[in-house]
Amino acid sequence: MNAIEINGIVKSYGNVRAVDGISLSVGEGEIFGLIGPDGAGKTTLFRIMTTLMLPDSGSGTVCGLDIVKDFARVRRIIGYMPGKFSLYQDLSVRENLDYFATLFGTTVRENYENIREIYSQIEPFEDRRAGKLSGGMKQKLALCCALVHHPSVLFLDEPTTGVDAVSRSDFWNMLSRIKASGVTVFVSTPYMDEAAQCDRLALIRDGVIIGTGTPDEIVSDFPYRLLSVGGDRMYPLLKELRKTDGVISCFAFGDSHHVAYDPAVTGRERILASLADAGFRGCSAVETAPSVEDCFMWLSGSGDN
Amino acid sequence: MEENVITIWNLTKKFGNFTAVDNISFDVRKGEIFGFLGANGAGKTTAMRILCGLSRPTSGEGTVAGYDINTGQEKIKRHIGYMSQKFSLYPDLTVRENIRLFGGIYGLKDREIRVKTDAMLGMLGMQSEKDKFAGDLPLGWKQKLAFSIALIHGPEIIFLDEPTGGVDPETRRRFWEMIYDTAEKGVTVFVTTHYMDEAEYCDRVSVMVDGKIAAMDSPAGLKSGYHARNMDEVFRIIAGRAEREE
Structure with missing residues (x-):
């Protein structure tokens, strides 16, 4: 069974077709990259796949669960890190993490091993309010909150936008370790140089997939x-x-x-x-x-x- | 003789106990494309705000376009242009209204604005777009327009703050071609970017680390000095030593 399967997804805002008939499938345990510039429709597709928005037409499943009919069950097995920092700025690092663990009916202690590698880097700042963290630390906290319930599929919407080259490569190293723990990762980026780090990718522009395959397959079609x-x-x-x-x-x-x-x-x-x-x-x-x-x-x- | 349009000596900016910019000194020559690189939180934005006359240094001296960074801030603002990817045009104003607004802000006379508007629309091939909302333009056009508007008052220096973030690969390159055309006319370009291939397009590059300028040279000089194949490697070597985050 594929971790993600979507067919003919369409979503319009007024006259603008943000997502124009997108189909793709992501194998279990893959890092799948959705690569394209701002305004290509990446975030809309994420919102549909994470059950936060209904498509105008088309269908999809995550781990075999329908993204429309089974939305409540989908939400329990995915982690989602939106492009915009969306944690509670007035809660501390630890409070945010506890809060997300509780929402998913678990505890930080129970899942500490899943997040240890990343969380240990921000643990010294456990009592700091999330709003006072640096960009790099916010990113790590958001990733921990998305991982604390041990999701089967992790959705990351532009986790490296506006991030410098050194931090970007650190982040991708974290992703390959998350993948090694068995999690499927669906990640978007406007940086073409990050494509090489994905097992497979889809290139997206103007709401349409213009190319898909492994990085090697894509370049061999040139x-x-x-x-x-x-x-x-x-x-x-x-x-x-x-x-x-x-x-x-x-x-x-x-x-x-x-x-x-x-x-x-x-x-x-x-x-x-x-x-x-x-x-x-x-x-x-x-x-x-x-x-x-x-x-x-x-x-x-x-x-x- | 080489003429400097930016000269900075011992510039420091503190916020409370935190030294955001720590005693930096550098010059930028007229007509140069100067890349201002650094990791997130290295102090680039703070330094750039001072150069643009938006913030005063805690200590240090310098001139930008011939005006003192401590006493001539209003004059500096009139002699520089500024554009960033985050903000540059008003999306709810038309193309023509945006041009008129910025022309007015920079104190151009109505007649000058009319002449400039026609010239700009002609040069950009945007005559038939003039009554469209800026927000409805394709990204590549928005960028060209924002860049031209930032030059409307004939500044000596243009500051570009991550002008190409999130932009598609061709639009990013077309934008740099505009930068080259502008520099050829003698306008100095001061630019920040997170794309290391773009660092290669600069005449000189400085890399800030923890508030200090850790390295400054031509891309070729930096590559040979750090025994690196490309600017990405140079950046990783230099910025990888950073101790602080944002």
Whole structure:
């Protein structure tokens, strides 16, 4: 049985179709990533899957329970960490945790092992009010509150948005340990570089899934060849590359430009020669494997200039 | 000779016992794209608020666009632009109303605003969008418009506070292309980001850790200095040593 199964979910707000016919399935014990920019429909989908909102149409199950009919039972077996910090700011760290444990008919002591690794990091601040915690600590407390009843499926809506690169990688290390304890994790993010940490992913844009699979499957579908091109005058180089024959698209990727080209039309040598003709000498060009971010840009139809 | 548009000496800001910004000094050159990085809570926002004339330092000296950070705050505000992903346009005003509002706030005359509005709409290709609510525009357009509006009064420096957070990969890159175009015209760009690939697009980058500037150099200089393959590794090495959180 899949941990999550949804079929043809649609949800509109007025004229806007926030979620436009989404189907996906998540295997038990997977880390499944929903990856896409702000406004893509990620949060709406989370609210539907966590039974907080009814879809206009479509159906779904979590651990075999219907997300509409069996909503009360679904709520007992899931943990949900919303994108916006939603704990009680005026309660202390410990009070928040006790409160959530009680709601689920359990105690912190009974489940301490589930959260020990994360909770031990905020335990020194047990008496501090949640509203007075730093962003990183709030995030850890919210995660503990979502885990304290030992859920089968954990829903995390943009847990790393606005978080710096170091804290983001710490957070993903925590997730892989949560997964190791047998919990299925459904997580959303706007950061494409986090995709590699997921077992499987769905790329979402404008309420539609534009690609799904393991990170390897997604990158293997990239239809063009990719060159990583570097040089001295990067911005003029970018503009020149976009004008070059056979170049499908060109975008900056850190210290080089990723140039997608059609191998039937051109190649590395021809591109370099054409750059040299335009006055860009001594450029480097290395064949490179596409990343999930390259694929997202291609799949969202932004590949052509 | 290189001209500095931001010069900061020994800047410190304390809140009670807490030293948010701890004796930092740096210069930013005219036309430079300067990346201001740091972990959450390192003191970036506090420092940036002082540079924008929104907060006074506890101690330290400096000038921004030629005006003193202790005594010339109102003048600083008039000579800089500011944009963040969190707030930049009024969603319930139309495109034209937003331009007019910000033009008015910066003291442009009605006639100037009309001229600027036409020029801006033409340049952005948004003529037919001028009466739409800003909130209804696609994100990429909103950003372009917000960026142009932040430049409406011809500031010497533009401060961009996480301008690309949560934005899709292409829109993020198109935004940086606008940054390049702007810097080429001599406008200095002071930018914060959590995307480490974007740190590579800056001329120089500083990394704040626990209120101090722990490193400052070109991306190439930082990478070779820390024996790192990319800025992400550089950031992890430097910011990984942080002792405090927000």
